[in-house]
Amino acid sequence: MKRKQLDFQRPSAIWSSAIGSLADPMPPGAVAERAYADEPVLVINDMQPGFPASSDALTVYAIEEQIRQAKARNLGIIVVEYDAHEEGETIPQIMRHLKGYAKAIVVSKSDDDGSAEIFDAVIENGFWPEYFIFCGVNSDSCVMKTIQGLIARVPTCCITLIQDACNSDNGKDCPVWHKVFPQMKNVIVHLHGS
DSSP, rough: OOOOOSSSOSSSSSSSTOOOBBSSSSOOTOOOOOTTOOOEEEEEEETTTTTGGGGHHHHHHHHHHHHHHHHTTOOOEEEEEHHHHHOOSSSSHHTTTTTTTTEEEEESSSSSSSSSHHHHHHTTTTTTEEEEEEEOOOIIIIHHHHHHHHHOOOOTTTEEEEEEEEEEETTTTOHHHHGGGGGGTTTTEOOOOO
16 A cells, blocks of 8 residues: 655554554653544545546535544544546645644555555554544545445444535435435434535
8 A cells, every 4th residue: 555645743653453452662752642432533535636526616615624623633634545646646725734734644545445545544543443534525436435345344433424525426415325325324424514
């Protein structure tokens, strides 16, 4: 898995499993950063120029708001990019909010399902692997498949899905919001304006 470095340092403790055992010994004088069950990880999926749905101003604004809230709570943020060499890097409107934020990670995937890359980043960076806030594109493709992948990997996870901060080439209110996501027991859906 290819990772991009932003202007940040990794947490001093690296978690080796979903239950939080420390894999690496701490250097003398270091303070371990811990993840707690009430600390979700914000996942921003495929907000790249190669996906037309990522250029919607209302979607971008809603994601910017999610970033502001996550940073105010000092939460981990994972930006997922689908083949950045083909689809382009995450749009600058999003990345400018993450510059210098120590808990921002960019991961690259080469498939619609980015759950493996997200899970690896969560564990490697000491984030809690069971609570996610999800946004990005495309709701009825990569977002849906990644959420399904996360649920398969961590059956006890809880995923909050923000419709205002998601979009699709098939429309912001595509059928997945009413037919698929509400059927997923692990998913809490926040529809437009809620």
